[in-house]
Amino acid sequence: MATGIKDKVAIVGMGCSKFGERWDSGPEELMVEAYLEAMQDAGIEPTQIDAAWFSTHIDDIGTGKGGTPLSLALRLPNIAVTRVENFCASGSEALRGAVYAVASGACDIALAVGVEKLKDTGYGGLPVGNMGTLNPQWSPSGSAPGNFAQLASAYRAKHGVAKEDLKRAIAHVSVKSHANGAKNPKAHLRNEVSEEQVMNAPMIAEPLGLFDCCGVSDGAAAAIVTTPEIAKAMGRKDIVTVKAMQLSVSNGLESQHNSWDGSYFHTARIAAKKAYKEGGIDNPREQVSMMEVHDCFSITELVTMEDLFISPEGGAVKDVMDGFYDSDGKVPCQIDGGLKCFGHPIGASGLRMAYEMYLQLQGRAGERQLPNPKIGLTHNLGGAPSQNVCSVTIIGAEGA
Amino acid sequence: MAEQTVGLTGFGGYIPRLRLQRKAIAQANAWVAPNFLGKAKGERSMANWDEDSVTMAVEAARDLLGPDDDRSHVDAVYFGSTTMPFADRLNSGIISAALTLEDHVRAIDVSSTQRAGTSALMQALTSAKSGETRNGLVLASDHRKTKAVTAQELDFGDGAAALSVGTDNVIAKYLGGASLTVDFVDHFRGDTEEFDYNWEERWVRDEGFSKIVPRAVKSALGDAGLKAEDIAHFVLPSVFGMKFIAGLAKKCGLNPEVARDTLAANCGETGTAHALVMLINTLQTEAKPGDKVLVAQFGGGCDALIFEVTDKLSTMSGKRGIAGSLAERVEENNYMKFLTFNGLVEWERGMRAEQDKKTALTTLYRNEDMLMGLVGGRCTETGVIQFPRSRISVNPNKHTVDTQEPYKFAEKKAKILSWSADYLSFSMNPPNHYGMVVFDEGGRIMMDFTDVETGNVESGMEVRLVFRVKEVDEKRGFKRYFWKAVPIPASVAGAQAAE
Structure with missing residues (x-):
């Protein structure tokens, strides 16, 4: 066992x-x-x-x-x-x-x-690549924002959220991350932005504007x-240990079976449940001190709050707008600026998330240090909502 | 024994929904060609960037066959076109695969002349008469590329026609016909050339049409044992105008009033398809049982065929055909878009468009019914429907092994689950729309959308599926086809009302 x-x-x-x-x-x-x-x-x-x-x-x-x-x-x-x-x-x-x-x-x-x-590609955004010889013959030749943006259309349809309300909520997600990133000397993007700026930015993939997309770093x-x-x-004190480490990988259910409604991450929910069990977390909304989640796009972060069982189903818009995930909120999220502002060098991102949790747990996060965090969660996603890999890792003070 | 009745047993049509306003063309070019301002009337059909003669032929054939036909009865496909995407790959084979026809079908490409459509039809009729084939499908389609600032870009249109030929439920009985072969070069397209080279119009009109067509008509009447005055409808494509055609009819001994609409005002001439396009339009709008229709097409001589409409024509009243296609129109005023879609402008597509589009032909063949016919799988044990088909079922409750039978998605009802309009990824017609399409009977496919009205897409909207060009491999001259979803904006209100 x-x-x-x-x-x-x-x-x-x-x-x-x-x-x-x-x-x-x-x-x-x-x-x-x-x-x-x-x-x-x-x-x-x-x-x-x-x-x-x-x-x-x-x-x-x-x-x-x-x-x-x-x-x-x-x-x-x-x-x-x-x-x-x-x-x-x-x-x-x-x-x-x-x-x-x-x-x-x-x-x-x-x-x-x-x-x-x-x-080193010569253009903005992620490089375009092929996935084998069959996939390009039928899958849309889209982009990451176009794939993740679809969460918004399905989330609105499921929860009856008005277009404008969701647009503002995801704008708040980015405003918060920019505020956090501004305090991080290693972050890629260190400017604060307003909700209006975010909402009026050029469209990248409906409804995601420029500021709804993370940095390509x-x-x-x-x-x-x-x-x-x-x-x-070795003489280390304040030891930081790994509490849980889970990975869930899509098996085609989301992309091929009609039980998935397109508004959430099937894998994230599975990985989160397993990670909480492994880490001994019964009530994540109360027990998790801080999070670094995979905010490749603002809408991803919003729905992830529900997938990690921090916000209730359909409740993320309210929590986000209430500042629950802001740096002074109950569960601060993206304290280092997240993918959004720290940046997203793909192969490094999961380790970068752990880096911030590690610094915070040791009280070494400088200007953005949170008061006495005990449990940090990192959520690292790869692929697209309809087909992905999702990692949930919990890191904490030894004994926490 | 009564003589076997051979003739047309059905029709289908497809005219792309975009209608480029001739005014937009003429005005853009007036600085160099003010003489074309006089032709700045009406509109021409304009294919989307992802349409070609093959995809349009598939649409016309689907219109003919309808959604419920299992298509196993089709035993021959004749495809007429001078703009086939492949010089050596059976284009009617692509069509057969897209239509999921049985592989014992006889598929033949007919090309190299504007008569390709009518010649294909003659072959099908001959074969049906001899009993060699029972249910032939005749398709004609053209997407002719024209140089900018030419009369042709104003005169031509894009479109396709489909006719089925057989002996049961004949809607128009074949009475007889004739072919005249004359190497009269009114225009030509050398085998290395993209564009037609045209000789003087007056010579083509006076020495070509005016002298060659009457000879073919006379022979056809003789073959059918009819007199010129028996003809109720004279169907002849020509860009010289209705007055000229009426005059030509008279010259043939026909009543000038039987000359039928060339659809110059609202469609343009669709090349090898056009005689059949006009014929179908005539059957839909003017023909009555008992009417005799003479269809002629000029080009390297002339074909002339005569049909008699039967009372079965009324069974076709629900078809879209050409009349229905012409009604489904969207005005296009952007001449630059037309030039861009037709590869006449070297435009900066961005580095994202540099991605290699090489198609693994081995992979294509291994997955042929999936990629060409949109065939997925249905689990014979649990009934779960999925795309693509797989050895182990996607059913989360029971991953059955090797239980799937082929299941066709192309004609099934479906709705949008999620979507986006993507301005980042490369598209020939941005923004790039795609999303998850969910089928009412089960199954779902993340797929490209096409023929989209930007700003008019929503979750829950119904879609219909169309066979289109997915990618063009310009480096190797290959075209990759797949199916795309066309959102139907009107369906959302209906869906909401139902809720």
Whole structure:
């Protein structure tokens, strides 16, 4: 009988590059930037790392395939490097690999690094890619905003929300993230915006305007994990442990079976339920101190509040407008600016979310530090609403 | 033994809904060609960017067959066109696949002349008469590319016609006909050329139409054993105007008043389809049982066929046909859009359009009924319907294995579950509309939308499905086809009222 991951693995070092349009850096420099910070934080030598997990999504414009790009960039001591890829949830997969390796007892110390160099395409937005030889012959050749925007049409139809009301609620989601991002020196977008600005921005994919879409950024993030025992032996206090780590992957139900109504993430609900069970959370609305969710688009964040069982079904619009998820709200969300403003270098995003939770739990989040958080949740999504992978990870103070 | 009656047993039509106003064309070009301002009247049909002669023929055939026909009775397909998308890939084979016809169907492409439509029809009639085929489908369709600032871009239209040929339930009995083959080159399109090269109109009119058509008409009348005055409807496409055609009718011994509308005002000449387009329009608007209709098409000589309308014609009253298609129109005043759709403008499509569109032909063939015919699966154990078909059922309650039978989606009723109008991804006609389409009987498909009115799409809206060009691989000259959803705006009010 599986006993779950709770408190079996501690995070002892994390690093994150400055996110943004890093014209000065290739993926190699970004990885080094995150890695050196994490190594300094952990206070270990490269020879102490037993194995590494490396996440990057778009290999044709990024680092290329395989584990070698990480090993070469960091000059790792010929240890195992496994490249993982699971769309935009790739960063969470790298962390999961490292955490599971330590939990299994196969490694004492494992490294997870995620990176994405997006700004070498020559145009804005995510690169266009093919998914095999069959998919492009029938699937719409759309975009990420066009896929996620569909949540809005289905959510409005299901809950009877007026177009204008939903547009304003998702605008508030972005306004909040911009306010948070402004306080984060590593964030890509550091300007505050008003609801009116968001609502009047140029349309990208109906009803999502420019400010409803996250930044397309370059960046890298890294984590070093070990057992709580080794962490203590290293002299670490205020130990941060992994409480739960769940991943749910679509099996075609949403895209092929008429039981899904298009307004929510089927996988997120499954991953959240499992994560709460694994982490011993009975009442997430009360017990979760803070969250970093996958706000690739404002509408994604809004419906995710319900998928994570923080807002009641159909209640996210009210909670958002009430400021429940603002930095001074009950469950602050996207304290670091989120994908929206910190940025979204795909392979790094899951690790970047953990980075903010880790800093907050250790009281090291500077100007945006929350008062005494105990439990942080990261939600990392890849794919489209109708077909995706969804990771829910819970990180907290040891014993919380 | 009574003589076997062979003739037309049904019709269908398709004229693309966009109608480019000739005024918009003429005014845009007046600076260089003020002489065309005199032709700035009426409108011409204009295919969407994702339509070609094959997709329009499929639409006309679907109109003919209707949604409930299982189509297994169709044993021959004749496709006439001079604008077939493939020089060497059976275009009528693409049509057959899209219509999910049985693979024992005899499919033949007829091309290289404006007579291709009527010649295809003659072949079908001959074959039916001999008993070789029982239910032939004759399709003619054209989407002719014209240079900007030409009379042709004003005169031509895009469209398709479908006729079924057989011996049962004949709506128009075939009485006889004739073909005249004369290498009279009024225009030509060399095999490496995109555009027609045209000789002087006066010569074409006086030496071509005026002399060749009467000879064919005379032969056809002789073959049918009829006199010229027996003809109640004279169907002849020509861009020289109704006055000229009436005069030509007279020259043939016909009553000038039997010359039928060329649809120049509201459609334009649809190439090889046009004789059949005009014939169908005549059957829908003017023909009565007992009327004798003479259909002629000029081009490298002339075809002439004579039919007698039967009382079965009334069974076709519910068909869209050509008359219905002409009524389903949307005015288009943007000449630039016409030029862009037809590849006449080198425009900046953005880097997103650079994506390689290479089609894996192996994958296409492995999934042929799915991709060409929109065939999914139905679980014989649980009844769950899904797209695409798969070995393990998507049914969350029971993932049955190897229980699915083919299930056709193309004619099923469906509604929009979710959608977006995407301004980011590349589209030939932005914004790029797509969304999840849910079928009333079960199953759903995330698919492209087309023929959309921007700002007039909503969840719950009904859609109908159409076979269209999905991508054009310009690098290799390949076209990828798939099905798209056309939202029906009027359906939302109906749906809400029902609630």
